[in-house]
Amino acid sequence: MYTDKVMDHFMNPRNVGEIEKPSGVGEVGNPTCGDIMRIYIDVEDDIIKDVKFKTFGCGAAIATSSICTELVIGKSIDEALKLTNEAVAEALDGLPPQKMHCSNLAADALHKAIADYKAKQEAK
Amino acid sequence: MYTDKVMDHFMNPRNVGEIEKPSGVGEVGNPTCGDIMRIYIDVEDDIIKDVKFKTFGCGAAIATSSICTELVIGKSIDEALKLTNEAVAEALDGLPPQKMHCSNLAADALHKAIADYKAKQEAK
Amino acid sequence: MRRVYLDHGATTPVHPEVIEAMVACMRDHFGNPSSVHSFGREAKKLLEDARSNVAKLIGARPEEIIFTSGGTEADNLAIFGVARAMRKKGNHIITSAVEHHAVLDACLALKKEGFEITVLPVDEYGMVKIEDLKAALRPETILVTIMHANNEVGTIQPIKEITRIVKEHGAIMHTDAVQTAGKIPVDVNELGVDLLSASSHKIYGPKGVGCLYIRKGTKMFPLTHGGGQERKRRPGTENLPGIVGFGKAAEIMTRDLPEETSRMTKLRNRLIEGFTAIPEVKLNGHPTDRLPINVNVSIRYIEGESLLLMLDMKGIAGSSGSACTSGSLDPSHVLLAMGIPHEIAHGSLRLTLGRDNSEADIDYVLQVVPEIIERLRAMSPLYDR
Amino acid sequence: MRRVYLDHGATTPVHPEVIEAMVACMRDHFGNPSSVHSFGREAKKLLEDARSNVAKLIGARPEEIIFTSGGTEADNLAIFGVARAMRKKGNHIITSAVEHHAVLDACLALKKEGFEITVLPVDEYGMVKIEDLKAALRPETILVTIMHANNEVGTIQPIKEITRIVKEHGAIMHTDAVQTAGKIPVDVNELGVDLLSASSHKIYGPKGVGCLYIRKGTKMFPLTHGGGQERKRRPGTENLPGIVGFGKAAEIMTRDLPEETSRMTKLRNRLIEGFTAIPEVKLNGHPTDRLPINVNVSIRYIEGESLLLMLDMKGIAGSSGSACTSGSLDPSHVLLAMGIPHEIAHGSLRLTLGRDNSEADIDYVLQVVPEIIERLRAMSPLYDR
Ligand SMILES: Cc1ncc(COP(=O)(O)O)c(C=O)c1O
Ligand SMILES: Cc1ncc(COP(=O)(O)O)c(C=O)c1O
Ligand code: FES
Ligand code: FES
Secondary structure (H helix, E strand, O other), rough: OOOHHHHHHHHHOEEEEOOOOEEEEEEEEOOOOOOEEEEEEEOOOOEEEEEEEEEEHHHHHHHHHHHHHHHHHOOOOHHHHHHHHHHHHHHHHOOOOHHHHHHHHHHHHHHHHHOOOOOHHOOO | OOOHHHHHHHOOOOOOOOOOOOOOOEEEEEOOOOEEEEEEEEEEEEEEEEEEEEEEEEEHHHHHHHHHHHOOOOHHHHHOOOHHHHHHHHHHOOOOHHHHHHHHHHHHHHHHHHHHHHHHHHHH | OEEEEEOOOOOOOOOOHHHHHHHHHHHOOOOOOOOOOHHHHHHHHHHHHHHHHHHHOOOOOHHEEEEEEEHHHHHHHHHHHHHHOOOOOOEEEEEEEEOHHHHHHHHHHHHOOOOEEEEEEEOOOOOOOOOHHHHHHHHHHOEEEEOOOOOOEEEEOHHHHHHHHHHHHOOOOEOOOOOOOOOOOOOOHHHOOOOOEOOOOOOOEEEEEEEEEOOOOOOOOOOOOOOOOHHOOOOOOOOOHHHHHHHHHHHHHHHHHHHHHHHHHHHHHHHHHHOOOOOEEEOOOOOOOOOEEEEEEEEEOOHHHOOOOOHHHOOOOOOOOOOOHHHOOOHHHHHHHHHOOOOHHHOOOEOOOOOEEEOOHHHHHHHHHHHHHHHHHHHHHHHHH | OOOEEEEEEOOOOOOOHHHHHHHHHHHHOOOOOOOOOHHHHHHHHHHHHHHHHHHOOOOOHHHEEEEEOHHHHHHHHHEEEEEEHOOOOOOOOEEOOOOHHHHHHHHHHHHHHOOEEEEEOOOOOOEEOOOHHHOOOOOOEEEOOOOOOOOOEEEEEOOHHHHHHHHHOEEEEEOOOOOOOOOOOOOOOHHOEEEEEEEHOOOOOOOOOOOEOOOOOOOOOOOOOOOOOOHHHHOOOOOHHHHHHHHHHHHHHHHHHHHHHHHHHHHHHHHHHHHHOOOOEEOOOOOOOOOOOOOEEEEOOOHHHHHHHHHHOOOOOEEEEOOHHOOOOOHHHHHHHOOHHHHHHOOOOEEEEEOOHHHHHHHHHHHHHHHHHHHHHOOOOOOOO
């Protein structure tokens, strides 16, 4: 069902956890299945220094969460905002059709975390 | 499907053929399946001395024709008239349910032959 | 005693490689293809490999194949499925008088649901006439279902031409290819059909499995409801060993088709020559447009069942009409539709060849049969002369 | 790696004796049971022997057993068959919220045909309440279909009592016994039901075959049309190898039932104790009126699929909800009907035991599972503390 890359990220997820004092936090629930992801980002000079996540969801949800963190660490927030669900799925060598919706979770949560960061910046 | 007795009478039918100058002949077509039987009887002093048959029909039709001839040779025509389809089927150790109608052929043809004989007698 | 099986049109022996594949499936990959775990994934792989093999046999794409419990279910699924889905568009269905009961009886059942059914007649060879089809098509015709080759007399219908006309008219075309898929070349795109039924047990696969080819975009309802298997078109835990067997059989048939076809044709022609040399024995069905495995003759003055029984005592297995209707007393509806009189239809014999038949088998049959015919004719009141 | 199959509720390995019987059937008795000749008669005998064995498993007479392509078809045949035959008498059907999709979806399809469907709720254990049934019965109720035991949570319904009420009311009673026939004692006369569905692949027989018990005198229409097989209630060439396998499986289950039941119950109870000792893990289904093979637990803060995948990496095969719906994203309709909240239902695990499981398997599972739960909880945003 899943590619080797999905299974690798599922069994050995990168960057699981929380960031003590995050620059931004985003949490989304997947409207299709009800699964949940929370993402923490640590931003310095508009560059994403660190990302951590927690996910309640299927194998694809956990794997996309994991690869998403890898894809954006070291990127600028503008670059990170360009990350699409398709790009996430592609980085995992694809997802089964009925699991494409799972890839939404990661990118959406990331975008939300960045929005949270931006809102906090403006509030300063 | 068929009992050993049916198969024996089918493979080695008794009294197949015609009688040159029969005392009576009966022919019936089976209303259920269209099969045909013709029976010839040779009667002397109201006793059936000889019987022959010809049958165009299924295995059960041939076997019942055969056993029917055996059952009535040597019998009086009154006794022969009492021969029922059930008795014919029973003498063969039974017939499959969907083949019970085949046993009609023999007894009906016999009764018709006897009627033919009687009619000829009266005509004399 | 020598046993010669000549009833391959009714069912075939299961090919040893098919049995092997099924045993391996049951022994090592028994999982439910819907399950997430490794047992399920292994089963799923076998299922999809089989689907590819069956698709290949008829030139289809794997995703156009829906597995069923046999040809009967495939026919019913096609006919009820289209009728119920297209009811708003029209209520007229066309079929032919020589279809298998799975098609005919499904159409009759739809009649009770308010559909109108036109049953096309056939000519003396069992062939549908194109003019009749053209005349029968109406604006409200939603489905035409005509078999590829007849199971009793072996006549092959001009499905490609029929389909062209049906498609031009805008109706859906189904063909029952239970007797052809695996026996003669069948290609859904060459034929152009929207739906095509096939069955495993006619081509050395196991009984109880078949398939319906459904061209992408064809609207139809399922017959049964439940789990989401087979793209929701045919729910229920898949008959995995059966499907794997069907897949293996399809693979073998695809491989051996050209060779077997020419071998069968030779044996068939010898049988036909031998039988028609007997007085008052006549070939039924088309002389050339016929299945390579099919011989069907009418033997005057003789009734079919007693002939079959006598053959059986000599180890020869044949049939009279189709096996499915052998419980019935009516003479074959196919022969009657071809204009053959009742009592001659009653005396028909079908011998259908297969991979296990040899020249020696034919020798044996041609040696044994004339005596049997003579014996039965001697018993027959119709054979007075 | 150790492989522990704990998904016998989804499907079972095929018993070696079953495989043997099927191979013998395919190798030596491949005939069509409808054929007149010796090949056909041999096949017919195997068919009827299997029918006797299956009948015996559920205390029925052989002539009351109709073979189908599985539990799904048996359920559909029962429900559509009665509905269409009894339409004139009434249009109301009662079922329960925890039925298998084969029953629920068939009922929903009938709704579109104008039938009224009452779906009885269940209590927290998944049990139908007798008062609810009584309240739902109407003069126009023609059919009540309630499963014998639930496939997901294992709860056994009081079918005997339910049937008594339904029969007093004059309606027809069907029960889906796919999860019970062969696993706990099932006797159609003791239960009193008119119709009962069973399936082969849940009891170490092959997939793709099942049966419907039809009490003599029960009026029903067929689902499909064609040859006269199975007393015209289910046409099509019989799946002989599958049926022979089902018969053998039924024979083995009849023989081994008491012993296996007590062995399964012990293993089940160990699993339940082990799981419920883990914090925030709760048993689903009835604590005592449950299948001896069924364990179903909700593990808070964890999602089912990822749990299954982790177990799978350790060689343990389980399921989350029923296998047939594993392609779907909705949490189990059974757990939701029992009042379990969405995200807890999402984190349910079903382990179903079988003949091949040992005490050592249970040891292994109970050793592996707590770590996995811990790992997944550590990843879960719901498990903040
Ligand atoms: C032309 C044709 N259609 C349909 C069928 C039915 O197929 P099955 O036996 O797989 O149900 C048969 C054979 O019985 C057949 O010959
Ligand atoms: C309770 C119940 N009913 C029906 C079915 C369907 O049976 P089958 O898989 O044989 O179609 C199943 C299993 O999938 C089941 O557990
Ligand atoms: S199913 Fe919910 S995220 Fe994959
Ligand atoms: S079927 Fe005609 S007499 Fe038997």
